[in-house]
């Protein structure tokens with residue numbers, strides 16, 4: 497089956513980015529969100545992103561128009577019946593994801609593939625609520641999606657070789673570099689990245705250094721494009737906490753214990769850039 501129509505579910509930062517790169521690759525995209533305001537915001541975010549590429553001379557105005565014409569905002573989930581592939585990019589909640597995958601299993605054509613952009617939840621467990629576990633797979637994009645070349649492709653226990661091959665080829669068609677990973681908590685990206693961010697938060701918590709100093713050390717000393725605390729604010733401190741909890745719970749090892757300062761910030765609503773305040777303050 498050639499993948500031609502993709503439904504992206506969740507029009508947040510990740511979902512709108514995925515819709516943008518899929519449409520830029522020539523795919524027909526149905527962008528769904530259950531909140532109308534988020535759907536509008538997602539379309540406006542990706543329109544702005546394409547507009548910036550036009551301003552920089554990286555994209556012609558006509559290309560922008562044709563990319564946008566390939567993205568159809570959908571208020572109704574049952575339009576998933578038209579899709580060859582669904583990429584879910586909703587909140588990181590097992591309950592929300594399994595409820596959605598059960599509905600998608602009923603709505604989608606039998607041959608359709610169901611992918612999740614989860615950053616750390618088990619693919620095998622999500623697949624198990626459907627009647628098609630061999631057609632369920634993890635497709636983990638990085639933020640900002642239009643810029644970052646990686647897609648981690650995670651095989652669930654039952655994912656077929658055929659489905660894996662189709663998704664790997666599709667990621668390449670979308671201009672990304674796929675890397676195959678097995679289904680364990682945090683996969684590779686967040687198993688390595690999040691403990692580093694958590695440790696950076698511990699250095700602030702224990703008074704080793706101020707956030708600016710920690711970030712400067714990592715940027716100037718290790719050539720990281722963003723310091724770990726700046727990156728945590730960019731990802732969202734609530735997302736960082738939820739990934740650390742998944743690692744802690746999944747491995748049962750204290751080395752993954754979330755820093756109390758991270759918990760405190762999340763409880764206070766200091767979630768990073770999206771709320772205007774995290775380790776830093778934003779306008």
Ligand code: CAA
Pocket residue numbers: 545548552554615637638639640641642643644685686689721722727731735
């Ligand atoms: N959307 C689209 N394009 C964006 C963008 C966005 N949100 N942010 C930056 N860009 C583009 C810019 O337009 C610019 O494009 P050109 O080269 O065409 O001019 C390019 O990216 C570089 O941007 P800037 O010059 O403004 O700034 P920069 O050089 O500091 O790069 C960055 C910005 C790419 C975000 C860089 O700081 C970076 O790589 N940071 C680390 C990002 C990272 O680690 N992401 C992974 C997070 S973890 C994750 O996503 C997984 C998870 O599960 C939590």
